[in-house]
Amino acid sequence: xxxxxxxxxxxxxxxxxxxxxxxxxxxxxxxxxxxxxxxxxxxxxxxxxxxxxxxxxxxxxxxxxxxxxxxxxxxxxxxxxxxxxxxxxxxxxxxxxxxxxxxxxxxxxxxxxxxxxxxxxxxxxxxxxxxxxxxxxxxxxxxxxxxxxxxxxxxxxxxxxxxxxxxxxxxxxxxxxxxxxxxxxxxxxxxxxxxxxxxxxxxxxxxxxxxxxxxxxxxxxxxxxxxxxxxxxxxxxxxxxxxxxxxxxxxxxxxxxxxxxxxxxxxxxxxxxxxxxxxxxxxxxxxxxxxxxxxxxxxxxxxxxxxxxxxxxxxxxxxxxxxxxxxxxxxxxxxxxxxxxxxxxxxxxxxxxxxxxxxxxxxxxxxxxxxxxxxxxxxxxxxxxxxxxxxxxxxxxxxxxxxxxxxxxxxxxxxxxxxxxxx
Numbered sequence: 369x370x371x372x373x374x375x376x377x378x379x380x381x382x383x384x385x386x387x388x389x390x391x392x393x394x395x396x397x398x399x400x401x402x403x404x405x406x407x408x409x410x411x412x413x414x415x416x417x418x419x420x421x422x423x424x425x426x427x428x429x430x431x432x433x434x435x436x437x438x439x440x441x442x443x444x445x446x447x448x449x450x451x452x453x454x455x456x457x458x459x460x461x462x463x464x465x466x467x468x469x470x471x472x473x474x475x476x477x478x479x480x481x482x483x484x485x486x487x488x489x490x491x492x493x494x495x496x497x498x499x500x501x502x503x504x505x506x507x508x509x510x511x512x513x514x515x516x517x518x519x520x521x522x523x524x525x526x527x528x529x530x531x532x533x534x535x536x537x538x539x540x541x542x543x544x545x546x547x548x549x550x551x552x553x554x555x556x557x558x559x560x561x562x563x564x565x566x567x568x569x570x571x572x573x574x575x576x577x578x579x580x581x582x583x584x585x586x587x588x589x590x591x592x593x594x595x596x597x598x599x600x601x602x603x604x605x606x607x608x609x610x611x612x613x614x615x616x617x618x619x620x621x622x623x624x625x626x627x628x629x630x631x632x633x634x635x636x637x638x639x640x641x642x643x644x645x646x647x648x649x650x651x652x653x654x655x656x657x658x659x660x661x662x663x664x665x666x667x668x669x670x671x672x673x674x675x676x677x678x679x680x681x682x683x684x685x686x687x688x689x690x691x692x693x694x695x696x697x698x699x700x701x702x703x704x705x706x707x708x709x710x711x712x713x714x715x716x717x718x719x720x721x722x723x724x725x726x727x728x729x730x731x732x733x734x735x736x737x738x739x740x741x742x743x744x745x746x747x748x749x750x751x752x753x754x755x756x757x758x759x760x761x762x763x764x765x766x767x768x769x770x771x772x773x774x775x776x777x778x779x780x781x782x783x784x785x786x787x788x789x790x791x
Contacts, residue, residue, distance in 0.1 A: 370453050372465045378447065381440050382466065387432045393425050393578070395545050400426055403532055407434065407506070412499060412525060415510040416517050417534035418660040418685060419597050419605075422578045423510040426534065427481045430508065434479055441466055442476050447483035455494045471502040478505045486511040487608070492524035499528050510534075512605055513658065536576035536686050536711075539787045543567060545581040557790050565770060568784040572704055573691040593692035598622060601659040610655055617644065617652055625662055625682055626693035627700065629707040633664075633682045653682065660685050665710060668717035668728040668735075681718060683710045701769075705783060706740045709767055712787045713738070723752050734762035744771045744780040751776065 380388055403426065406413060415423045424447070431443055444462050446453075459480070467474050480498075485491045491509075498505060511517040521529050540550055546567060553560045567575075574580050574589035577597070583589050602618045612618070620642065625631060633653065639646035656662045665681045684690055687704040691697055697704065706726060709715070715738075719725040729736040735757075739750050750764050766780045773780045 370457050370461045372461070374453075375444075375446070375458075375462060375466065378445050379443070379466075381431070381435055381443065385435065385440050387428045387435070391425070391428045392432060393422075393429070395541075395578075396429060397422055397426065397534070397578075398538065398541060399532060399534060400429060404430070404433070406530055409530070410503065410506075410528075412495060412507045412509060412521075412529040414517075414521055414529055414531040415508070415534050416531060417512070418536065419512050419600055420577050420579060420592075421534045421536055423512075423534045424483055425578070427483060427508060427510060431479070431481065438479065439476055442474065443479045443481070445481040445483070448487040449484040452487045455488050455491065459498065471498075471505055474504060476504075478502075479508070480505060481508045483510050484512060485509040486513045486517050492520040496524055496528065499525070512601075512660075513609060516609065516658070536688075537571075537578055537581065539568065539571055539784070542571045542575050542581055543788075545578070553788075554790065557785060557788070561784075564784050572687055572708055573697065574688050576686050576688050590692050590695075593688055598661065598689060598692060601661055606655050606659050609658070612652075612655065614648075614652075617642070617648070618656060621649070621652055621656060622661055622689070623693055625684055626690045629683050629687065629690055629700070629703045630665075630681050630710070633680050661689065663710070665715055665718050665727070668719045668730075679720070683707050686711055702740075702742045705742065705767075705769060708783065708787065709738060709740050719753065723749050725749055725753050731762055733760070735760060736763040737761060737765075739766045741766055741768050744768055744773065744775055747775045747778045750778055 376382060403413060403415070407430065415426060417423060427445065431445060434443060444466070446458050463470055467478075469475070471478060488494065495507060495509065499507060518531060521531060537545070543553070543564065544550055548560070548563070553564070557564070573586070574583065574593060577593065580589050580592060602622070603615055606612055606618060607615055624638070635646040635649045635653070639649045642649070653662065657664065661684065662682050663685055665683060667679045684707055687707040690700055690704055690707065694700055709727060713727060713729060715727040715729060717728040717730070719728050725737050726740045727738040729738070737750065737753055739747075744766055747766060750766065754761055754764060764778050766775070766778060767783050767786050768780055770782050771780055772782050772785075
């Protein structure tokens with residue numbers, strides 16, 4: 369049986385009445401209020417996302433708020449990240465040693481927080497059993513994986529779960545965490561340009577991770593991302609999930625994308641260069657997508673199915689990963705600019721035929737088009753697309769580092785304004 373000492377280490381509020389200050393953060397992510405609305409709903413709350421995006425912090429913030437009106441013994445937190453204890457044993461020990469009752473006989477609502485749940489075998493069916501047996505339990509779970517975590521939850525817990533994607537910091541959140549008032553900024557953004565542009569470059573390099581929002585030591589930030597995000601996913605999460613034999617290949621592929629985010633993926637060429645089977649390369653890229661290290665953008669052909677059969681580009685989930693792998697980022701800044709637009713818009717498509725448009729964003733029967741440029745030198749590509757597709761185009765724009773204006777009736781938007789959705 370798991371020891372009571374182990375449980376108490378995770379749950380200091382049983383003695384103190386509060387979450388440890390070091391576990392709490394003063395800033396609450398924008399998504400916090402969306403999750404908070406469902407505290408009293410029956411459904412399981414699933415929070416998923418890349419490592420170090422703040423899932424555990426949100427759990428502790430929820431616990432601190434619940435402590436204001438709930439018995440402190442009625443809240444259990446447990447993390448399966450390092451050592452996978454038996455799921456049933458954790459809950460039975462909690463009932464016997466802390467509650468002193470079964471869940472059936474507990475006084476009041478019970479709140480159970482289970483961190484890194486994907487490490488537990490058959491977790492979805494185990495959660496389902498407790499959900500169905502004990503209506504007085506409210507369950508919160510988190511996980512760092514994506515595809516199988518959500519697939520298992522929707523298949524086995526249909527109607528019993530609500531999921532929330534905990535993304536990397538929005539630029540707006542990063543600005544607020546650095547002590548700026550977004551309401552004032554939105555009233556007159558140009559007035560704040562001299563302060564926001566340096567913040568943007570820090571955000572582009574490493575500021576999308578909450579713990580690095582005020583970090584000024586670039587070497588520390590680089591090591592933080594390499595050690596706590598990239599290597600944890602490559603050497604721990606993905607091998608645990610897929611029983612991989614060649615984890616170094618994962619790192620090589622990430623390194624390739626970090627050198628040129630937005631590269632066209634040609635599995636056969638990469639396989640030939642690395643002396644691997646092309647199916648292995650294809651599979652390992654899929655693992656990296658699963659681990660939220662990379663994302664695909666497909667060549668637009670009018671329908672999603674047709675597009676996904678054509679060539680595709682691969683971007684990083686965040687350009688911060690490119691910073692971690694490259695000590696000199698000057699040569700790759702244009703690629704990082706393109707990558708942050710891909711991340712911000714969650715773009716699924718680009719266009720390449722006789723010419724290329726960086727991003728196509730379908731919106732019902734219209735499509736917005738975005739061309740990303742280091743400067744506003746040319747709108748030729750956008751004009752070609754407008755001429756070809758005419759009425760099917762909604763908005764057209766060029767996103768640059770800092771330049772702004774209008775060229776041939778096409779808006780040119782600096783990226784810091786674009787990702788703040790300032791028109």
